[in-house]
Amino acid sequence: MSDKKNVEHNHDEHHHHHDHSLLPEEPELRVKAIETLLLNKGIINSDTVNELIDTYEKKIGPRNGAKVVAKAWVDPEYKKRLLENATKAIEELSYTGRQGEHMVVVENTPVVHNVVVCTLCSCYPWPVLGIPPTWYKSDEYRSRTVREPRKVLQEFGLELDFNTQIKVWDSTSEMRYLVLPMRPVGTEHLSENELESLVTRNSMIGTGLPELPK
């Protein structure tokens, strides 16, 4: 547990008084220093910072992407627009803004499975998927997905038919991808809302498939 670092004290420095506040980890102190200096200079504003955190914690996440996918499943015209110009089609649902420019939607078919990675850092389509999960930012995922995608997908529990071609898309700050997964069989009777609830985050990154209807 990395939280334990919090309670590691340098006892030379504070003479064994244990009633003080918990000393944060080194990176947290560095963030505080950056924040203090920028606030004092008026370059950032604490309300804006807090609002941003709140937005990405509570308001923007993969449910947005799920709405895009479900709409594409039920509306062939929308799907056509989405594949032709994803940024514009996603804008129709008002999911715009930071890291939402230059979107490309890649469609899974019975013979092609798409998976998205950012080998350099963690470029990711925030307006439709929110903040990337931790594993997406790990060195292992970033380096191995290009090298051995089939094996990586197996570790996510995804066993693809050997004949299925896997296409790996490497995101950049100029190009961000969203996978359009295949609509699960046996869902013809479901409404757009019901379909939306089957779409998982991993299915839009390509490391999973949509859930099956219960």
Place this chain on the structure above:
Amino acid sequence: MINQNNFDFKSFEKPWHGQIFAITVSLSENKVFEWSEFSKALAEQIKMDKTEKQNGSDDYFFSWIKALENLIIKKDIVDQSNLNITKQKWKVAFLTTPHGHPVNIN
């Protein structure tokens, strides 16, 4: 083996991850730098800090902090000694503020 189970529905595993993220977005929106400029700096920092164990959590955001520090130093917004002094002030404040009281500097 990629560890997928961790906090899968939390945007930020720790508050400081969210803090540094929001500060950076805010700076780019205030045109202190372009986002592409930051993401290039981040990519370079991650490469420099690269270890096989880099798990995408604390270590990833630690690289993020270093990339941001270097960028704002390069842009003459802060300097290294100011960062160090301010960090030290926070450290002292945490070590001298009684538990349960708000920790402040200045």
